Amino acid sequence: MGKVVVVGSINVDMVFTSKVRPNAGETVLGDQFSIIPGGKGANQAVAASKLGAEVYMIGCIGNDSNGEFSLKNLKNMNVNTDCIEKINGTPTGVANIIVAEQDNSIIVISGSNYKITKETISKYKNIILTADIVLLQLEIPIEVVEYTLQLCKENNISVILNPAPAVKLSRSMIENSTYITPNEHELKIIFGSCNLQDIDDIIKNYPNKLIVTMGSKGVKYFDGNEIKSIPVYKVDIVDTTGAGDTFNGGLASSLVRGLKLDEAIKFANKAAALAITKLGAQSGMPMLEEM
Numbered sequence: 001m002g003k004v005v006v007v008g009s010i011n012v013d014m015v016f017t018s019k020v021r022p023n024a025g026e027t028v029l030g031d032q033f034s035i036i037p038g039g040k041g042a043n044q045a046v047a048a049s050k051l052g053a054e055v056y057m058i059g060c061i062g063n064d065s066n067g068e069f070s071l072k073n074l075k076n077m078n079v080n081t082d083c084i085e086k087i088n089g090t091p092t093g094v095a096n097i098i099v100a101e102q103d104n105s106i107i108v109i110s111g112s113n114y115k116i117t118k119e120t121i122s123k124y125k126n127i128i129l130t131a132d133i134v135l136l137q138l139e140i141p142i143e144v145v146e147y148t149l150q151l152c153k154e155n156n157i158s159v160i161l162n163p164a165p166a167v168k169l170s171r172s173m174i175e176n177s178t179y180i181t182p183n184e185h186e187l188k189i190i191f192g193s194c195n196l197q198d199i200d201d202i203i204k205n206y207p208n209k210l211i212v213t214m215g216s217k218g219v220k221y222f223d224g225n226e227i228k229s230i231p232v233y234k235v236d237i238v239d240t241t242g243a244g245d246t247f248n249g250g251l252a253s254s255l256v257r258g259l260k261l262d263e264a265i266k267f268a269n270k271a272a273a274l275a276i277t278k279l280g281a282q283s284g285m286p287m288l289e290e291m
Contacts, residue, residue: 007136010070038095042282064091114141180211181212242275
């Protein structure tokens with residue numbers, strides 16, 4: 001069993017489902033309300049664990065009921081929580097999610113996720129250096145992501161950077177990442193404005209590194225010889241929340257099991273497709289035996 005170490009965010013998602021999305025100033029009647037464990041880091045940790053990897057989570061929660069809820073859930077999902085720290089005086093991160101019209105809108109309050117520091121990473125350095133892959137996102141301070149990338153680069157640890165929420169990446173962040181997994185909207189922020197034709201040119205600059213998820217258009221990457229386009233699986237969409245997180249967790253879990261990159265991407269794509277047939281990010285993620 002390969003080892004994945006996730007450094008990232010831990011949130012509680014408050015999910016509202018509705019047939020229509022309210023406009024500014026408008027009130028609509030919804031269909032359902034759920035409180036669900038979330039956060040890109042925690043989501044990706046759960047996805048990787050459910051898909052067969054040994055997973056450690058490094059992050060911060062508040063010393064509150066949402067933090068306890070999150071911690072208990074991660075343990076139940078077989079994620080090692082020894083490197084999760086409780087922060088007094090700062091609440092656990094929360095996200096307000098509206099699921100409507102086969103898509104979602106999200107507002108995130110970072111809370112204790114922004115209390116993780118370089119010192120936190122140094123404290124758990126020995127755990128990071130035993131990883132087969134480290135998985136990072138951008139819902140924690142950017143300097144912590146940069147520090148972790150540098151540590152992994154110096155010690156030849158493979159890293160998947162999921163650049164979400166997207167910011168323009170520094171050259172060192174790009175160079176120190178083994179794989180970068182933006183969607184096409186995030187790609188435009190990372191590299192500046194681009195159209196679909198430009199995507200191919202950008203991908204060619206980063207062979208076997210830049211893996212672009214494109215929703216219904218599938219996944220694109222450059223293998224060094226040609227641009228590969230991996231099509232999506234056709235499914236009935238229930239909730240797209242967590243699809244990207246499932247893809248990244250699936251990619252990590254398959255790579256640490258020794259799959260080659262093209263097969264790992266196909267595996268991750270299939271996992272994401274299965275995830276969106278169910279409500280909720282973590283609850284919708286498939287188990288390895290479902291694959």
